Amino acid sequence: MTLAPAPTEDLAHDLRAAAETASAWPFEEARKIVERLKRKPKDEVLFETGYGPSGLPHIGTFGEVARTTMVRHAFRVLTDDKVKTRLLCFSDDMDGMRKIPDNVPDRAALEPYLQMPLTSVPNPFGGDYPSFGDHNNAMLRRFLDTFGFDYEFASATDYYKSGKLDAVLLKAAEKYDAIMDVMLPTLGEERQATYSPFLPISPTSGRVLYVPLKAVDAKAGTVTFTDEDGAEKTLPVTGGAVKLQWKPDFGARWAALGVDFEMFGKDHQTNAPVYDRICEVLGAEPPEHYVYELFLDQNGQKISKSKGNGLTIDEWLTYASPESLALYMFQSPRSAKKLHFDVIPKAVDEYFNFLARYPSQDWKNRLGNPVWHIHSGNPPVIDMPVSFTMLLNLASASNAEDEDVLWGFLRRHVPGVSSETHPKLAELVGYAVRYFKAFVEPNKRFRPADDVERGALEALYEALGVLPEDAGAAEIQDVLYDVARPIPRYQDLKAKGATPEKPGVSVEWFNAIYQVLLGEQRGPRFGSFVEIYGIPETRALIKEKLG
Structure with missing residues (x-):
């Protein structure tokens, strides 16, 4: 393989100059965060990705972490690594299990646990993990660790129950009417009559309840509702006794954690203004967004964790390298792409083709080369004699x-x-x-x-x-x-x-x-x-x- 050209006297200067005008999408997103810091300086930038563990993690889940990591590295180059950054992978594992996934053993055994938080649903796969949510979280973390991502993992169940979200939940009770003003225009007439941003966890059944609230006491920090047994109950909004509906939850989490960047799929695009407005109601600036297109299976259908269609992370890695998967994530994130076995050979060969070109490129082209982003600026030199x-x-x-x-x-x-x-x-x-x-x-x-x-x-x-x-x-x-x-x-x-x-x-x-x-x-x-x-x-x- 051709060796890379000798470094210039001021390599960092050349790299920074090329990064300022680099057209690769991670740099475009990173520059938005740089401008954000000019408006509101802070010592640390928080990148976040979300994961719904209602089913086994699929490649789209991995893609969010890989792509966010690429933006994070581009930001560090633009700022000469002078601003501390963190990547938080947040699992919404306190969501109720609304349907039983198709790809779990003994589906009938899970029926009694419908609408219970995913971390309260027994693990259908057995093993060391006590709940379905814990099992799926572990699968995601195992792969992210194998790939070497620099991230922190966060569980919604832990954040709610440990009090890490208490301050924003109390703020949400205080701003209850303002949140309702944001939400009600987005709902149909029938849903408006029963909607509440707070979802109590039934003390009787343990289920996440979608019920109207009889009262919200901001001063006491409580909500009152009718439980499944017909009795009126009052619960604190803190300590994991309630959780937020998913749209307010998005905005509240951003506000609570001070998130600066989050990407999500196109299915969230129409709701993004709602998330932003909730975040603002709770006193924070919404993060920078990046909306990516959804992956499709071989039949052109949207990939679903509950259906188990498309490829799993383990399936791709049975037949190709993690680097080829990262390349597939880098390319055209705003174009819908089929995610099936027949895309693997092309991704593998394209990865090695890009790698072979890198040493002889100038900095402008290097920063547009996917391997620079895949390997965080340090692509390996590999002699691959055949495709x-x-x-x-x-x-x-x-x-x-x-x-x-x-x-x-x-x-x-x-x-x-x-x-x-x-x-x-x-x-x-x-x-x-x-x-x-x-x-x-x-x-x-x-x-x-x-x-x-x-x-x-x-x-x-x-x-x-x-x-x-x-x-x-x-x-x-x-x-x-x-x-x-x-x-x-x-x-x-x-x-x-x-x-x-x-x-x-x-x-x-x-x-x-x-x-x-x-x-x-x-x-x-x-x-x-x-x-x-x-x-x-x-x-x-x-x-x-x-x-």
Whole structure:
């Protein structure tokens, strides 16, 4: 890999100057926070992400932490790391369980716990965690720790019960009418009649109650309501006896903690002004926002924790690296993207392509390169001699049952290569074999060659036989073109530099190669594939498929 250019005399100055005008979205958001500090100076900036543990954490949850971390690092660069920053991952685990997720064992056993706080619902998975909320929180933290995020974890249950939110809850009781003035215009007529920003936790059943309040005593800091047993009850708003409805809760948490930046999905966008207004009613300035598009599953449906559609964090990491996942999060956050297994190979290869470009780039382009943001300004230098797509095609051609098959091809292509000399390549080989077995092999669809394709492939078989076995990718690619050019079906007169005497070659020729020989719709540059797979092996493959 090309080494990075030598540092300038004042590296920090060059970096800071490039950061001031960097167009990457994390810098755009970080500059908003810099301006915020000019309006309201403070010693510490708080970045927050929210998590609703009503289901197992999915990749979208991870994406909020990864993206917020990127903004946090950009802010630290813009301020020369002179302002203290914190990242708080806040779990709304005191929310009532409104429905039972589809992807939990023994769903019927959870039915008695509907509307109870998630940290009061038994853990359906068993193990060391006492509640469903605790289990899901632990799953999220385990991955965030594995990835190495610098964050603090916060539980709503802990914050409510320990008194950390008491001051803002008392303020909410004092400003009850003002909060209602914000909320009521956003509700339908029927909901207006029963709405309250405070949700009592029933002393009788332990459920989160959506009931109208009979009285709010700001001086005493209490609310009065009719409990499930029909009796009138009065509870303090402090100490975890009540919680706030989710819209007031958003704004109240911002006010209580002094949050400066939070991103959320597009499904929150219409409610963001409500969150802001509640925060202002409670005497604080709302944080800077960043709204991202939602992820979709393979059918174009919104990913849901309760449905368990789309990818889980563990599923992605079974078949690809955390860095490739971080790249997928960095790219186009304001565009809806499909989050399914078929996006993984492209993400893996794009990550290594960006990494290879980084050392030779100037600072302007470096700060626009995703790997700078993924690795917090310090991307590693990695020699990756082949692409993930190439490994998948090698696995497909050889029906690789284990990693040794792929290493055989790789050692011939790169003498001396091993898992010790190329540990990242070793990871990629493992991912490729697992991905091949799970998704490529079961879906391979070979088709027979028609008469034109058969003739072309027979000609390719003969032409490859004339080449020396150690021919390079470029020489092999030239043979591919030479075989196709005389065939009218594969001639492309619109290709750059094409003439009637020497037409270009259409993609249809290469599609035919992959569909007939490998059972794939497309693949990498075929000359490079043959160089690694081997000319004798490729000829044997042609003979087998034509036979």
